[in-house]
Each structure stands twice: as C-alpha cells, then as structure tokens.
Amino acid sequence: MHKKENIFMGMINKQRLLARFIELLKIKSPSRNEKEIIQYISKILKKLEIDTKIDGTGTKLGSNTGNLTCYLKGDLKNRLPIFLGAHVDTVCLEGDIIPEVKNKRIVNENKNCILGGDDKVAIAAILEALQVIKEKKIRTGDIYILFTIAEEVGVLGARHLDLKDIKAKYGFFFDGEGDVGTIFNEAPYHNNFNITITGRAAHSGIEPERGINSIKAASDAIAALNPGRVDSQTTYNIGLINGGSAVNIVPEKTNITAEARSLKLDKLDKISGYIKETFSIAAQKNGAKADIKIKREYDGFKIDDGEISMQIAKKALMNMGITPRVVSTGGGSDINIFNAKGKMAVNLSAGMENVHTNKEYVKVSQLERLATLILEICNTEV
Known part of the structure; x- marks a missing residue:
C-alpha cells in the first residue's frame, strides 16, 4: 500500500x-x-x-x-x-x-x-x-x-x-x-423514441373488416426488429407498448416507447433510422399511419x-x-x-x-x- x-x-x-x-x-x-x-x-x-x-x-x-x-x-x-x-x-x-x-x-x-x-x-x-x-x-x-x-x-x-x-x-x-x-x-449518445401507430377502430364482432389493427402493425414492426445489442458500442430496446381501448374494438391507436444508444454518433443515427423505417413500413403495409418522434436524451x-x-x-x-x-x-x-x-x-x-x-x-x-x-x-x- x-x-x-x-x-x-x-x-x-x-x-x-x-x-x-x-x-x-x-x-x-x-x-x-x-x-x-x-x-x-x-x-x-x-x-x-x-x-x-x-x-x-x-x-x-x-x-x-x-x-x-x-x-x-x-x-x-x-x-x-x-x-x-x-x-x-x-x-x-x-x-x-x-x-x-x-x-x-x-x-x-x-x-x-x-x-x-x-x-x-x-x-x-x-x-x-x-x-x-x-x-x-x-x-x-x-x-x-x-x-x-x-x-x-x-x-x-x-x-x-x-x-x-x-x-x-x-x-x-x-x-x-x-x-x-x-x-x-x-x-453513449442516447435517443428516445415515442411512436404512435394509428389504425381504424371497428366493432370486432360485427365488422372487423372495417378495422385496421394498430397493435398488429406495431407487432409486425417489433417482430422485424431484433432489439438488444447490435455491437460492442450500440444497443436498442423496445421498452413500453400500450394499445387498444376494449376487447371488442379493433385497436385504433398503439403507443410504443423505445430507446437506442451508441458510443458512436454515426452508429446511433444508423440504428435510429432503421427503427424509424421499420415502424413506418409495418404501418404502411397494414394500412395504418406511424407518427415517430425521436428525441436526443443526451450526447x-x-x-x-x-x-x-x-x-x-x-x-x-x-x-x-x-x-x-x-x-x-x-x-x-x-x-x-x-x-x-x-x-x-x-x-x-x-x-x-x-x-x-x-x-x-x-x-x-x-x-x-x-x-x-x-x-x-x-x-x-x-
């Protein structure tokens, strides 16, 4: 000593x-x-x-x-x-x-x-x-x-x-x-995501065909992603999801909260773009709309x-x-x-x-x- x-x-x-x-x-x-x-x-x-x-x-x-x-x-x-x-x-x-x-x-x-x-x-x-x-x-x-x-x-x-x-x-x-x-x-640099998927509500027992299921659109996006560690410097996570209003209504809105982090800013930008694109494509394929807000939590x-x-x-x-x-x-x-x-x-x-x-x-x-x-x-x- x-x-x-x-x-x-x-x-x-x-x-x-x-x-x-x-x-x-x-x-x-x-x-x-x-x-x-x-x-x-x-x-x-x-x-x-x-x-x-x-x-x-x-x-x-x-x-x-x-x-x-x-x-x-x-x-x-x-x-x-x-x-x-x-x-x-x-x-x-x-x-x-x-x-x-x-x-x-x-x-x-x-x-x-x-x-x-x-x-x-x-x-x-x-x-x-x-x-x-x-x-x-x-x-x-x-x-x-x-x-x-x-x-x-x-x-x-x-x-x-x-x-x-x-x-x-x-x-x-x-x-x-x-x-x-x-x-x-x-x-790391850190981005937060607030994502709202908007579909169309309908009675799930009478006319489900009229509905656009926002939970399904969100699920398609999450299934296409692989949250977790991207590499030794980069991670992302889907942390919260909340959607629907009743069991007999096709869910109109679903909200997702996610984050991405990386020690390198260019890698953060790349993974953030990938997350945004994946949710946008999944929403479009289901006839829904995706509103995606990305906020820099800190540098x-x-x-x-x-x-x-x-x-x-x-x-x-x-x-x-x-x-x-x-x-x-x-x-x-x-x-x-x-x-x-x-x-x-x-x-x-x-x-x-x-x-x-x-x-x-x-x-x-x-x-x-x-x-x-x-x-x-x-x-x-x-």
Missing part, C-alpha cells in the same frame, strides 16, 4: 463517515422529493463555512428543491480548480430504508426495498473529504461541488444547472458501480488519456496503490450533460453494488476508500 494512502486514510474519521452515510440512507429522497437531503447537506457545509447555493431548477421540474452548488476557496493559486459531484435522488422506493452493518457491508434490513447507496455513498464520502480538508487545514486549489436532483429520471437536474459560476473545467463524479478503481471515460463523450481529469484520476488511484481500470459504459449520467456543456469530467466507481435492487449493498471498506480517493483527487496535481 502506498504510504500516502496511510496519510489520507488516517485522516478519515471512519466512525463519522459511516454514521453520516447511515443518516443519509435513512432520508428518503426519490426523484423530485429531495428537499430534506439537500437541507441536510447544506447544514453540514454551512458549519464548515463552505459557500452553498440552491438554484431554481426544482420549480421547472416539479421538485420540492433545486440543485445545490458549493464552493471551497483554495489557497493554492497555481493549482487548477476542479469540481466534484454526486446526485442526491434515488429511484422510487417502497417502504423504509433500515440500514445495518452486516458482514462488513451496509445493507437494508428491509429486504423489500433498495438501500439507496446510489448515490449517497458519494455524498457521504465527499462530505467527509471536505470536512477533513477543513479540519486538517489541507491546502488545495479551488473546489466546486455539485449535488444534483432528478438524475434518476433523465438527468434532469444537470440539464437545468447553470454552470456559468463553476469556474473549473475538470471534474469528477462518483456514480459508478463496483469497487473503487474504475474510471468511466466514455459514455455521448470520450475523455482521452491525455486530458487533465483523466491524469488526475489515474494518478490519485495509483497513489493509493490501486491500478486504474479505464472502461466505457452503456449508461448515461450527469456528466454526459456537463461534458456537452464544455466540461471535461470523468465518472468513477463508488463502491456500490446491485444498485436499484433489494440486494444493494456497500462495503464499509469501499466507503472509506472512496473518501480517501476524493482526498487524493483534491490533492493531486499533474
């Missing part, structure tokens, strides 16, 4: 870190209901004399609060400013979260519910790192911290966050699954090895004795939005496992390691 890890790991207040993580887990914060957790974070940061600001994004999204942005003024003027971040919302949950430590893992005693470690493990680790910086008077450059709302419902908080006051170009989000040590430097990105954010992340991990693992991901996150706005951020694994399920857990050792990594990042220059 690198001796520098001993320094920073020794600075972490492990009991406080674990206790705070458990407190965060107990706060219910499903998307658009993040007020309590934002207030909790703000209270801690204000005690640390770190500037905080809640924006007006909540009113645009129907949330009861906005994004929280924070600023820690550093005293190393020659050090590049950086930003750190995590989202504060969780997927919808059923029942209470009752955290317990079992076999050196934090789990939910309520086995019918998520834990909520996504992304509260990052919140706890960031707060601990900032508190250590303040307590130990560790010298750093300027650090901006972004706590976003409504990430789980389409990275909506990040979309509406005004970055004009975030003077740092290089950033680090901690929203990846798996043990600390993975850097996600590439994420993809790739951060090359030479970029400063990559250099800092890799060096910080190596300082801890961890060999960095650099991979692409098929999922999107807040940094898709931030990088599209001109930032250069990477996503890092945060030690959470089986997220969005009732089998979710976080190892205590990974929580401590994540807080140590954030301290390393704040103290690494390249």
Whole structure:
C-alpha cells in the first residue's frame, strides 16, 4: 500500500463517515422529493463555512428543491480548480430504508426495498473529504461541488444547472458501480423514441373488416426488429407498448416507447433510422399511419488519456496503490450533460453494488476508500 494512502486514510474519521452515510440512507429522497437531503447537506457545509447555493431548477421540474452548488476557496493559486459531484435522488422506493452493518457491508434490513447507496455513498464520502480538508487545514486549489436532483429520471437536474459560476473545467463524479478503481471515460449518445401507430377502430364482432389493427402493425414492426445489442458500442430496446381501448374494438391507436444508444454518433443515427423505417413500413403495409418522434436524451463523450481529469484520476488511484481500470459504459449520467456543456469530467466507481435492487449493498471498506480517493483527487496535481 502506498504510504500516502496511510496519510489520507488516517485522516478519515471512519466512525463519522459511516454514521453520516447511515443518516443519509435513512432520508428518503426519490426523484423530485429531495428537499430534506439537500437541507441536510447544506447544514453540514454551512458549519464548515463552505459557500452553498440552491438554484431554481426544482420549480421547472416539479421538485420540492433545486440543485445545490458549493464552493471551497483554495489557497493554492497555481493549482487548477476542479469540481466534484454526486446526485442526491434515488429511484422510487417502497417502504423504509433500515440500514445495518452486516458482514462488513451496509445493507437494508428491509429486504423489500433498495438501500439507496446510489448515490449517497458519494455524498457521504465527499462530505467527509471536505470536512477533513477543513479540519486538517489541507491546502488545495479551488473546489466546486455539485449535488444534483432528478438524475434518476433523465438527468434532469444537470440539464437545468447553470454552470456559468463553476469556474473549473475538470471534474469528477462518483456514480459508478463496483469497487473503487474504475474510471468511466466514455459514455453513449442516447435517443428516445415515442411512436404512435394509428389504425381504424371497428366493432370486432360485427365488422372487423372495417378495422385496421394498430397493435398488429406495431407487432409486425417489433417482430422485424431484433432489439438488444447490435455491437460492442450500440444497443436498442423496445421498452413500453400500450394499445387498444376494449376487447371488442379493433385497436385504433398503439403507443410504443423505445430507446437506442451508441458510443458512436454515426452508429446511433444508423440504428435510429432503421427503427424509424421499420415502424413506418409495418404501418404502411397494414394500412395504418406511424407518427415517430425521436428525441436526443443526451450526447455521448470520450475523455482521452491525455486530458487533465483523466491524469488526475489515474494518478490519485495509483497513489493509493490501486491500478486504474479505464472502461466505457452503456449508461448515461450527469456528466454526459456537463461534458456537452464544455466540461471535461470523468465518472468513477463508488463502491456500490446491485444498485436499484433489494440486494444493494456497500462495503464499509469501499466507503472509506472512496473518501480517501476524493482526498487524493483534491490533492493531486499533474
């Protein structure tokens, strides 16, 4: 183990870190209901004399609060400013979260519910790192911290966050699954499809010949497609289908929701065109009409090895004795939005496992390691 890890790991207040993580887990914060957790974070940061600001994004999204942005003024003027971040919302949950430590893992005693470690493990680790910086008077450059709302419902908080006051170009989000040590430097472009097939209603027992069955037209299209993985960089999925109004009526309308993702924009355009053409042809063959709306959910990105954010992340991990693992991901996150706005951020694994399920857990050792990594990042220059 690198001796520098001993320094920073020794600075972490492990009991406080674990206790705070458990407190965060107990706060219910499903998307658009993040007020309590934002207030909790703000209270801690204000005690640390770190500037905080809640924006007006909540009113645009129907949330009861906005994004929280924070600023820690550093005293190393020659050090590049950086930003750190995590989202504060969780997927919808059923029942209470009752955290317990079992076999050196934090789990939910309520086995019918998520834990909520996504992304509260990052919140706890960031707060601990900032508190250590303040307590130990560790010298750093300027650090901006972004706590976003409504990430789980389409990275909506990040979309509406005004970055004009975030003077740092290089950033680090901690929203990846798996043990600390993975850097996600590439994420996909993502299109959503809303497709409406319109046929003609008719009584199915008296005059079915007059009807045009929109469900059949949609089914023909789906049968002609082969949803799933196209190649190592591209996927698409037919996610939702809803049609018809009664069992004795030939269904007039059918709605389909689909998505496509690719690390390469030209491949996304190609598969999107294929999906559109397939539904159009199937509708036409059945005498129906297809209304197809394609929306770019977010742009993809790739951060090359030479970029400063990559250099800092890799060096910080190596300082801890961890060999960095650099991979692409098929999922999107807040940094898709931030990088599209001109930032250069990477996503890092945060030690959470089986997220969005009732089998979710976080190892205590990974929580401590994540807080140590954030301290390393704040103290690494390249």
